[in-house]
Amino acid sequence: MLRLPTFQLHEPASLKEACALFAEHGAAAKILAGGTDLLPNLKHEIYDVDHVISLAKLPGITGFEMQGHDLVIGALTPLAQVATNPNIQKHAPALAQAASLVAGPQHRQMGTLGGNVMLDTRCQWINQSYFWREALGFCLKKDGTVCHVVEGGKKCVAAASNDTAPALMTLGASLTFVSATGTREIPIEDLWVADGINNKSARPGEILTEIRLPLRDHTHHGAYGKLRERGSIDFPLLGCAVRIDLDDADCVRDAAVSLVALQARPLLIKGVDALLQGLKLGSTELDQAIEAVAQLAHKKCKPLDNIPGDKDYRRRMVPVYVRRTLRAALDGTGPVHHI
Amino acid sequence: MRLLELEINGDRLHVAAPPHWTLLEVLRYELGLTGTKQGCDKGDCGACTVLVDGKPQLSCLMLGSAAQGHAITTIEGLLPAHRAQGGAGADPVQDAFDRCGALQCGFCQPGMMLSAKALLSENPTPTSTDIKHALSGNLCRCTGYTQILEAALLAATKTEEVL
Amino acid sequence: MAARDQHGSGAPWGAEFKVVGQPHRKIDGLAKATGSAVYTDDIQLPGMLHAKTLRSPHAHANIVSIDVTKALELEGVHAIITGTDLPINYGVIPWTPDEHALANGKVRFIGDEVAAVAAIDEDTANAALKLIKVEYEVLEAFFDPREALAKTEPAIHEQKPLKDGSSRGNVSKHVKLEFGDVDAALASSDVVVEHDYSFHGTTHAAIEPHCAVGQYSADGLLTVHSSTQITHYVQRALARVLELPEAKVRVIQPFLGGAFGGKSDPFSLEFCVAKLAMITGRPVKMLWTREEVFYAHRGRHPMQLTYRTGANKDGKLTATDAKILIDGGSYSSFGLVTTYYSGQLLTGPVDIPTYRFDSTRVFTNKPPCGPKRGHGSVQPRFAFEIQLDEIAEKLNLDPIELRRRNWQGEQTKTVNGQRITSNGFMQCLDLVEQQSDWKARYGKLPDGRGLGVAGSMYISGTNYPIYPNDMPQAGIQLQVDRSGRVTVFTGGNDIGQGSSSMCAYIVSEELGVDLGDIRVIAADTDLCPVDLGAYSSRVTFMVGNATIDACRKLRKQICTAVAEKWEVEVAAVRLGGGLALCLSDAQKTIPVREAFQWAEARFDTLGSTGSYNTPTLGGDYRGGTIGASPAYSFTAHAAEVTVDRETGRITCEKVWCAHDCGRALNPTLVKGQIEGSVYMGAAEVTMEDHGINRFGLHSGPSLLDYRIPTSLDTPDIEALIVESIDPEGPYGAKEAGEGPLHSVIPAIANAVYDAVGIRLRHLPFTPGKVLAALEEKEAGQPAGTAS
Known part of the structure; x- marks a missing residue:
């Protein structure tokens, strides 16, 4: 063994x-x-x-608690509970869907939301045994000096592979870290660093204790789309979370799209809200804008040969998954998953 | 070495194990409960599935120490529990798997049956789709899952009869 | 020579079967269900040491030196062995013994075994591995078989030159056989299709990793428990390598957690635990990690195939011409047989009037390939059945009709001289046509959804016993006593397919004993008569026949004793349902237990033996017996797929598999074999890929990266049993474990064509390839040029 x-x-x-x-x-x-x-x-x-x-x-860093307009999730809450919690399903469907698609059923019983946020980056050249990595000559992330993904690369590009990260990013979540010297709350966007060796800004000594979601009082739509080979167990080859908020007139008030399994950081696509804002549900303009968002994401996302799965194919799937996930969010048919 | 106090299949057991031993290793090599299988080393196959407070979890990714304070059920626990409730023969899940031919080599099945058991205790009347989802973390290489699916459906009807 | 020890295909007591043909539980099902079944790694022996293997980090290198000094000094380390401790070569095929338990001066792939350590526990053994210093002289490595073929140096194996003095280079085996005038037949054909195809590598991925436990007693008896499917050959190999008499070597196969061909070679760990046990005087266990199982491999050979098939306007085939390059990996394993099988097993169920194949197996510096379910014949079947689909299209014929027109028939001979007895292929076609609603739906489904069909045949064992001998291929001993219990001793390896249960069903049918009163002791070379093992789908046919043979001898004694007591004709006595009955007097009924007692009193202690050997079979030419089987199974698959034009994902929604297994001794187990085969084959189309990367490293030696399907990824499978009662099978039975894998793969390929009009010829069908092919089609390029 x-x-x-x-x-x-x-x-x-x-x-x-x-x-x-x-x-x-x-x-x-x-x-x-x-x-x-x-x-x-x-x-x-x-x-x-x-x-x-x-x-x-x-004790006490598990479970869900309403604090004013915020839903606070204990970092040790198992993913299975995040996936099935009615409040999350209602107010943060992208997160519930993402949690429901992490790995396999047993992993979701054991794995926690905090653990998924803090998941280490993944790469076909690092997630192997010591023997295998030694035969390879190691790599930048551990024990070596070369990158096998990017020839001559000096920065590790192992991929963020956490399904819940893009969902939390679209939801504007913040994270609470506790250490011997105090408590620090940061927006989740600030957690990520473009370095596959350690893609998080959390300092040694800091423990993630809470994930805080600001709940919106207007109509909120969200969904998660996951590309993977099998219907279960696999990490994402591409993960895509979306949020679309509508105003009382069913027009887009705000929107966000975030993707994961590209490079070291999950990516929040800038400019999505500008493309969608003010457009009415069911209008041709909205359809066209969704396509524009898909193309924008395609332009911004450049998967590498870090995780298994052909990078060109993964890039090609970016607009497909962005479009399908946006539609699923509006139609309430998420998650976007081949099963 | 640390002394672990574990609740396994209803028994409170004390066992000494090094801290880096997984629950799987403690079960198999310290306690002789070899019905829990090891197939992939690192949480990819589900053969080592046990129930932790009734939920299917991977004993190869859980330190022995982490099992303390939880009720652990291994495959060896089903038959005695069934008998304790006055049941004859094997547990309905075990019996259905046997009857339907779901046990070819049998190696992945302790984990598979425990996942099925957990599903049925939460949802006594699952659909085929429910079963496929619930068992999707347990790889089987022999059956193509068809007879497993039949067995889980049969077990559901038999479990209902028992209840 | 006629087949020995045959008893016909009928029920033992007249028309009706009482046990056979009905669903029954397996005799060991509840042991498996309750976790009490003992597999090899479940064995714990007092004082047992744990062993680990040091492996080569180089794909091709000479070993300059090995220094184990530091490792031996580590507390808790008891012994370390290297190639010099086990210098004798071996190989499952006696003509190609090119393996060593530990590298003999040279390593040939990343993962090749170099040294083994026995220590008090696995952690200590692992720590010792890191202290062993090996100096290598790295050699150029070959990962592409074309390159290995083109360059003869550095040769991966030293081989004797060919008869004309030229070097064999990296060629492991070359077979070229021609039956009839292929070129002339192709020249005069109305249509000829010619294309290149490729089949990638896949592996068995049995959920139980390989494990062995060795013990060596003070009086010189070696016992090895091993997760093997070929106890007998392991015993022979251990005796050879350890220089022990075979009588001093006992091999036991405990419960086995899946094999599929992946446990049918003798493996390094069996020799290592034996040698380490002999050195240390303590039991030694070695359990391979999942990664190590991927290095052991022996999986499906990657093949590059060029096929030409001709036909006339009436739909009759004229010729097939095949050229195949086989990537063997680093050792021979069963490769000699693979090379023959790549050609020899294509000649049914459709008749090929003229046929040529030219197959070359090449060594490369990759994990060794070997026999995976459907050994050697799955890859050619893929190419050929797509060709049939193309011919049908060219001739504007329904692909099922094309196959019907070319059916070879029953009781016939193939173009390469194989004897065909029973043949239920036409019923297989009828069934899948009917169940898939083929006529109403083929070619008529909406865009993105399609149906495809394919057919195949496979052997029920072969008459090639691996090492030449005239002894039976299968033997059975029965032991009966006055308690009413019957014990069956069989060398047959139950690897989950249920062969031990099969023996019990036959004994119950023959002797009238309840299944619960039958024990089966299997796969222990000290206790059981020789059986060659669980490979080539030989077990039901051969062990089943041997079991009937043993039962008939015992039955004669029992019935005689009862007849004498009752003073009736022997023919009037029947055994069944736990009773002995008299046909002529309904009052005369006793429990079968009492009948055994009468027989024991009359004939002394009861017991019998039975055996089976094949008749003389095969073509009268070199290699003509390889692939010659006493009976062939036949299969037809219809597959329904959907193709997402935007993502390129192929989803196999449903597979109908009709399989002619002769008589289904237990339909539940037959269905299980069909379903398992379909699942495994379907996964080879879109999912599984035993890839080696540019460094010669396995691209993902884990069950995370080598993705075998979950319950959510498996198509709905409808298993349909066809029973063409075979005249020589046990009660007419044939194989069911490998045949039903073959044609699911081309059936899916053909369904993709029906769905979206692209001909995919290069496995695996990844979404990227699908999208590329769709684009080519849009652009008006010939479909299927995408690689």
């Missing part, structure tokens, strides 16, 4: 204790939540860590 490396396991009983441990061990420690991302990566010896800080015994 492929074995886990040895490590010191910490099981703090309070967030404070967890933060203290993380502050003490910093980069030599990894946070363990659901384990569905961390354990395979540990087995592949992608991290040099001596300490694993398990959040299994922490």
